[in-house]
Amino acid sequence: MNAWIGLCQLDDRFPDTLAKLGYTVEVIEPGFSIKGDYIEPDLILTAHRRKHSLLLDFKSYQLKDHQNERYETAVQNPDKLVLRGAVQGISPDELEADFSYSSFGDLTELYDLTEFDFTTVQFEAHVEDANLRIEIVGSEGFGEPDLDDAFPIEVPHGKDIPTDYYPFDAEEEDHTQFCIYMLNAAIQLAGEYDSDPFNVDELLAESHKLWSSMSEEKKKELRSLGEDFLDKYNQEGLDKHLRKVQKDDKAAWFHKSSSFQALRNKADEFITELEDELAQRKLSEF
Amino acid sequence: MDKQRFPESAMPPLEPTDRRELYRHFQHVIEGTYDQLLEKQKLNYKQNMLKSFLVETNIGPSKLEERFEHVTVTKVDYSLFEVLVDTSDEEDEEEILTFYLDSQDERFWTFYSIEKSRPAKDVMAELIMAERSGLDYLWFPAQLQRYFTELGEFQGAGINYDAEDVFSEEYIDEHLPFGELSIQSSGQGTSWLLDALSDADLKRFMSLSSVKIRQETEEGAVIERIDNNGRITTRGGNDIQAHLTFVETIRELYADLVRGIEENGRIEYPLRVIEPEDDERHSPGQSIEGTPIIINLANPIENLKEFADSITSATKPLRLWGAGSWIADDYYKIRGTDLHNNDSFTLEIKRDWIRLYLPEDACGNTALRIFSNIQRYYDAEASFGERSAPENSRVALTA
Numbered sequence: 085m086n087a088w089i090g091l092c093q094l095d096d097r098f099p100d101t102l103a104k105l106g107y108t109v110e111v112i113e114p115g116f117s118i119k120g121d122y123i124e125p126d127l128i129l130t131a132h133r134r135k136h137s138l139l140l141d142f143k144s145y146q147l148k149d150h151q152n153e154r155y156e157t158a159v160q161n162p163d164k165l166v167l168r169g170a171v172q173g174i175s176p177d178e179l180e181a182d183f184s185y186s187s188f189g190d191l192t193e194l195y196d197l198t199e200f201d202f203t204t205v206q207f208e209a210h211v212e213d214a215n216l217r218i219e220i221v222g223s224e225g226f227g228e229p230d231l232d233d234a235f236p237i238e239v240p241h242g243k244d245i246p247t248d249y250y251p252f253d254a255e256e257e258d259h260t261q262f263c264i265y266m267l268n269a270a271i272q273l274a275g276e277y278d279s280d281p282f283n284v285d286e287l288l289a290e291s292h293k294l295w296s297s298m299s300e301e302k303k304k305e306l307r308s309l310g311e312d313f314l315d316k317y318n319q320e321g322l323d324k325h326l327r328k329v330q331k332d333d334k335a336a337w338f339h340k341s342s343s344f345q346a347l348r349n350k351a352d353e354f355i356t357e358l359e360d361e362l363a364q365r366k367l368s369e370f
Numbered sequence: 371m372d373k374q375r376f377p378e379s380a381m382p383p384l385e386p387t388d389r390r391e392l393y394r395h396f397q398h399v400i401e402g403t404y405d406q407l408l409e410k411q412k413l414n415y416k417q418n419m420l421k422s423f424l425v426e427t428n429i430g431p432s433k434l435e436e437r438f439e440h441v442t443v444t445k446v447d448y449s450l451f452e453v454l455v456d457t458s459d460e461e462d463e464e465e466i467l468t469f470y471l472d473s474q475d476e477r478f479w480t481f482y483s484i485e486k487s488r489p490a491k492d493v494m495a496e497l498i499m500a501e502r503s504g505l506d507y508l509w510f511p512a513q514l515q516r517y518f519t520e521l522g523e524f525q526g527a528g529i530n531y532d533a534e535d536v537f538s539e540e541y542i543d544e545h546l547p548f549g550e551l552s553i554q555s556s557g558q559g560t561s562w563l564l565d566a567l568s569d570a571d572l573k574r575f576m577s578l579s580s581v582k583i584r585q586e587t588e589e590g591a592v593i594e595r596i597d598n599n600g601r602i603t604t605r606g607g608n609d610i611q612a613h614l615t616f617v618e619t620i621r622e623l624y625a626d627l628v629r630g631i632e633e634n635g636r637i638e639y640p641l642r643v644i645e646p647e648d649d650e651r652h653s654p655g656q657s658i659e660g661t662p663i664i665i666n667l668a669n670p671i672e673n674l675k676e677f678a679d680s681i682t683s684a685t686k687p688l689r690l691w692g693a694g695s696w697i698a699d700d701y702y703k704i705r706g707t708d709l710h711n712n713d714s715f716t717l718e719i720k721r722d723w724i725r726l727y728l729p730e731d732a733c734g735n736t737a738l739r740i741f742s743n744i745q746r747y748y749d750a751e752a753s754f755g756e757r758s759a760p761e762n763s764r765v766a767l768t769a
Contacts, residue, residue, distance in 0.1 A: 242720075276712065
């Protein structure tokens with residue numbers, strides 16, 4: 085997600101290949117029906133001057149046939165994307181659309197997508213001289229020739245994926261980031277005037293700017309992680325620490341400072357423990 | 371000087387009731403005639419230089435009284451307030467410092483003072499650095515400080531590199547050539563000295579802490595010393611209007627930078643409504659607008675984690691809290707809060723660049739605080755990436 089968004093931004097430290105072609109982030113994780121079938125692409129990019137949208141779904145291991153059929157319906161009826169509000173600023177009868185799966189691995193080795201008119205895009209780290217290589221795999225290309233020609237995209241060393249647009253998902257590899265963002269959200273909420281003790285949803289809304297438009301399914305997963313986080317947060321005594329910082333209303337900076345420094349040390353321990361735990365879990369899988 | 375407007379014999383009122391009277395006060399201070407006038411009136415008042423403190427704010431003047439028990443605010447004129455700060459403590463005699471606050475620009479205030487330099491500076495620091503004060507310094511990047519030298523006849527400079535304030539002794543020993551470097555220069559040799567030092571390896575550590583210039587305007591001339599946190603001290607001259615014009619120029623230059631950062635350097639997530647059809651499921655999505663700010667470093671970072679921990683340790687001057695983790699072997703990420711205004715931020719740090727994300731409601735001043743402090747405490751040659759440069763600004767923050 086972050087890499088695709090990054091390609092549409094003007095950032096000195098990441099390729100702007102898609103931005104140069106006019107693509108911008110149209111919408112992240114929308115959910116809508118086309119001809120009665122519900123689809124939930126992860127991302128839609130649009131180049132308004134080209135009157136072209138690219139629907140993207142990020143897959144690692146699950147891929148279902150009925151989803152393929154639905155995405156095929158979507159690209160065959162691009163006017164519906166406009167009529168449902170997923171794409172804006174283009175006349176419905178002028179829009180063209182493509183769909184692509186995207187993955188850090190070769191999906192074409194796992195699934196036979198030849199019967200569908202889709203493209204798959206593969207991300208691969210550390211390929212020859214590149215920090216990252218983004219290429220189309222399989223035989224199909226995009227309907228928009230300039231977009232098709234833009235691949236492969238090589239991210240040279242010294243340039244790196246921006247990671248903050250979509251800071252974390254519910255997957256295990258994002259768990260450390262999840263906890264760091266939640267910790268920071270706790271500090272922010274504690275810093276609000278007259279704030280009450282915060283709950284999981286408030287922490288999540290503060291941590292992830294896309295929380296309000298996430299699917300209920302994903303919200304449920306993140307809420308569950310958030311409750312685990314709060315349990316651990318309380319066990320570590322961070323709750324007392326933050327409230328103490330919050331209650332110290334006097335404008336005496338050095339008192340505040342020492343509290344925040346102590347809190348930082350606690351947070352570092354918390355993160356280290358979490359990383360050890362995740363590392364162990366990963367080892368045990370072998 | 372315009373004798374008509376400010377006759378020497380006229381005693382400026384000690385408690386001005388409008389701007390005109392206040393400026394008459396200041397006029398005499400600038401001319402150095404204040405002592406003499408006060409002596410005639412048998413008042414015991416020492417002559418101090420006029421100091422103007424530019425302050426960034428997101429509160430109204432009346433909030434000062436609410437937030438600080440020892441501050442009294444009285445309206446003098448349209449958007450002009452007298453601000454009395456009681457600095458008395460149990461041991462000392464009563465000590466009340468007087469400031470005049472011009473809040474005509476709601477975002478960038480000017481506090482004027484003819485109190486002694488040190489106590490006035492300390493009081494401003496106390497107000498600004500207080501937790502959630504709603505006030506902040508102006509944080510002049512090195513590029514802006516250099517631009518100031520072109521606003522008039524360049525007469526002097528102060529250079530301060532204070533890594534000791536931010537980094538540990540071990541970090542400095544291992545990774546930096548200096549813990550502290552301080553140079554003061556005035557007179558004709560200053561330009562030559564700066565040029566000579568700029569050609570040497572020293573330039574990475576030459577962060578201008580102040581510049582002194584003589585500026586002539588239509589109203590007259592002033593000699594001003596501009597510190598890198600928004601304090602402007604009038605060291606001489608002949609017309610208060612020239613000083614006021616100068617302060618306005620500095621404020622506008624800075625405001626342009628802040629506005630430029632807020633227009634282009636923040637990330638927004640506007641909501642996109644998806645229309646339902648009959649009773650079908652639907653969920654809204656969000657779009658993304660804006661791009662993070664890239665800060666390029668001339669002084670590569672040897673230890674990313676130590677560097678990140680140092681600048682987000684919650685202490686002055688940066689007052690940033692953050693928790694970090696590695697996202698690749700040579701790529702470190704910090705998620706943090708600006709304790710000054712409670713804005714969140716994210717830093718991604720590589721050896722020779724930093725990516726800074728600010729949320730949509732963030733204050734552009736946060737970016738300039740981070741940037742100018744990196745220049746002052748780590749790398750005087752740090753610059754914004756080409757695409758992060760604030761648009762429509764007269765001053766380029768790029769290399």
